[in-house]
Amino acid sequence: MGTIRLTTAQALVKFLNNQYIRFDGKESRFVEGIFTIFGHGNVVGLGQALQQDPGELKVRQGKNEQGMAQAAVAFAKQNRRKKIYACTSSIGPGAANMVTAAGTATANNIPVLLLPGDTFATRQPDPVLQQVEHTNNASMTTNDAYKAVCKYWDRISRPEQLMNAMINAMRVLTSLDDTGAVCIALPQDVQGEAYDFPDYFFKKRVHVIPRRKATDEEIEDAVKLITSKKKPLLICGGGVKYSEAGEELKEFAKEFNIPIGETQAGKSSVESNFELNLGGVGVTGNLAANLIAESADLVIGVGTRFTDFTSGSKELFRNKDVDFVTVNASVFQAYKMDATKVVGDAKACLIQLKEALKKLKYKSSYKNEIIEAKNKWENEVKRLYSIEYPKTDFKPEIAGQNEDFLKEFYKLYGSALPQTTVVGEINKFVEKEFNGNYVVIGSAGSLPGDLQRLWRSSKKYSYHMEYGYSCMGYEISGSLGVKLAEPDKEVYAMVGDGSYLMLHSELITSIQERKKINVLLFDNCGFGCINNLQMSNGIESFGTEFRFRNEDQNRLNGEYVPIDFAKCAEGYGAKTYTVKTIDELKNALKDAKNQKVSTLIDIKVLPKTMTDGYDAWWHVGVAEVSNRKSIQDAYAERQKRLSSARKY
Known part of the structure; x- marks a missing residue:
């Protein structure tokens, strides 16, 4: 085993240059580059490493730490989570600015690597510029705020800790079912400390993103439920986009005559003019999708988290006999709505379900309902336009x-x-x-x-x-x-x-x-x-x-x-x-x-000229006690809606 003597920051840059992913047999670089706003907490450490040898990393200068990190989130989202940017900031306000972007990434299950500078690991110069002191905990810094909004968090207080931390970081960043923001806090003194890193730490690593299939039992359970229902509705979530399963969803819908409602994250996974695509569903959904959702006796959520906007605060699906099937890579998400679970990659699972349902010659019982709902909405769109x-x-x-x-x-x-x-x-x-x-x-x-x-x-x-x-x-x-x-x-x-x-x-x-x-x-x-x-x-x-x-x-x-x-x-x-x-x-x-x-x-644009309503409800905390009758009426309506909403 050979070693390479590098600073912690130099080793980090070299490691990032050697990370690849493989998806459907295609291999590509994973880390495209790094957004920077340099300050005293990172400019002489990670900044020096990037100036000396960035490798293939593209170094871009942000103007606001939150802004550059949001750009990194969007980059990964548009690349369907197959490429990322890292982001580095100084300590204190610079690090705190990126916390919001970390929340954006984690809430949306989008990978982003955040590398905020931190106070001195030695604590000898404390309190340094921009340090927040805690009288009850000397180890706590601004970067502890990331713990609530990241999927993985670590602080590198010794150079050799970098190796374990970055392997874990890549585990999360390339995860099919549990990705989001990763924070690796870098104390400014440790960034410049040298260590004899083993050369195998810098080998080319190819992280395979698999297409996991559901178990036979899960497919059997889902098929049994689907075939017992007459009017199912598919919900196209972000998981369809990241799985690149749009064509499979269309084929599934067409084969069994099942309409599709789109979430915000799933929209454009299937073209809008596809005959079974009803469009947006839920609180910000349209008349067509919400009409069908109201009477559906089965909701098949594919790659969706069933947020309150998608489910109309769990009040949209009003058929008393409605049941749910979830197709999701995440077991956590698959448990939503007390659903029958199909855990795995959206594309792979849709193929499995399609094959099983075809053998049983299943078809929904829709007749003219889908086209009638679409026509109603089309007339409304013409009016709004x-x-x-x-x-x-x-x-x-x-x-x-x-x-x-x-x-x-x-x-x-x-x-x-x-x-x-x-x-x-x-x-x-x-x-x-x-x-x-x-x-x-x-x-x-x-x-x-x-x-x-x-x-x-x-x-x-x-x-x-x-x-x-x-x-x-x-x-x-x-x-x-x-x-x-x-x-x-x-x-x-x-x-x-x-x-x-x-x-x-x-x-x-x-x-x-x-x-x-x-x-x-x-x-x-x-x-x-x-x-x-x-x-x-x-x-x-x-x-x-x-x-x-x-x-x-x-x-x-x-x-x-x-x-x-x-x-x-x-x-x-x-x-x-x-x-x-x-x-x-x-x-x-x-x-x-x-x-x-x-x-x-x-x-x-004139105020109050946006769209509104279309028979979906949003649950917000209306005042129970008020001297205004209009608020009292709003509270009464809230209670009425709550009585018909699902409780889980």
Whole structure:
């Protein structure tokens, strides 16, 4: 056995350069590169190692630690978890900034490697700059905050610990069923310490991502249940995308005449125009999928976690005889909804189930219900895409609208653009111009609901939604990550003004890296989605709109605050546009397509013109005691819905 004398940081870089994965017989590098924001906790350690010899790692400079880590999450997600970026920060605030991104990764089961600097292992200079001291525990640092949001956590207090830690890190990062964020905290003194590492630590490692099959007993149990049911519904979750099982799901649906409802993570695993694809299901789902879900006597969840948005807070599936089958790589997820479990890779398990059901010549009992539900929704989409407001008559067209909001906004910006009409125009444009070879990205606010309901994806993997954590600020950072993953595709971030203000630092990184992204910013003067939530539960608008303070009332209920987002982004070097009409939108989209630099289209959309409802319920904590009748009514409705919701 030979040895190589390296610092801990140099050994880490060398190790990362030799990690590969094999999936369906194809081998590829696993770690694409590393995002960095250097500070005193990592610049002379890991920074020195990367400057001296990064190997094949691409080193990219972030602008905000959360932003660069969110870009890394999106990169891995768009690569269907087959490639990752690592991220390094200094200690203290830099490390704390990445905690949110770690939560995003773990909630969505996306691998990301986080390498925050840490305080001195020797503790001799303590307290160092940015160190948080704990009088009851000298070993605790900012990086302990990662423990709640990571799938694996370690701190390297001696160089030789790196070997065991990184093998475990790779175990989690390449896991089929238990992946997420990995934090390896690196004390700044240990980063520079040398050790004689055995050369076998740096050998090429190929981590095989298997297609695990379900057991015969699991298949038998699932088939027995399925064949006893007449009106099943398939739920296409993110596991279908990561397994690359879209074709198998389509074949399964077609063979047995079973309709498909999509989750946010699963959308675009199956093309929107597939005849049995009903579209989004649940709280942000559409009329077609939710109608079928209400009467289904069996729900087959494929690669889904059955979040509250997918299940309508467990109240959507209202057939008294409904049962559940789960197909999932994770035993933990497979136990959801007290289901009959099929544990394994989505593609492999669908093939097993299909073969067993074909032998029994199973068919669902649907007749015209699927096409009738789709036609109802198609008519509603046409209406939503074609709404126009005469500038003198703001009669509400969508549930939840308030005429006063619309008039006030028009007075401020001179725009009468409904959000649903804008979404429709953008969808038609990108499909026509790129024939499906684009990626649209979203995460938080009202846009995820509009996109899950209204967006049509003609090609696989063209829809990228982070909705496991619904992290505001993901959209623009995520667009950079997607562009790094798919450099030949046009990338569009769909972001609200509230989310844009949370985090847009990586727009500058996209310009610096010459990776063009397109930011479609929907400005409705506030946190419109949450404003809807409070008002629909009987509360008056409070603290959710961007308004000037009214000193007499000590409330933020003055006039709207006008913001020129285009001018802001122009200062960064982006090509920008301000849009107040459909013609201006069309012209901006056409011109932006021909730009070489990142673009931002500041779209002034009327508040309260997003989609809403479609017969799904979201369980939130409404006040049990209130002096407002509207809140009392909302609480009564909550109790009524709870009485019919499943309890597990």
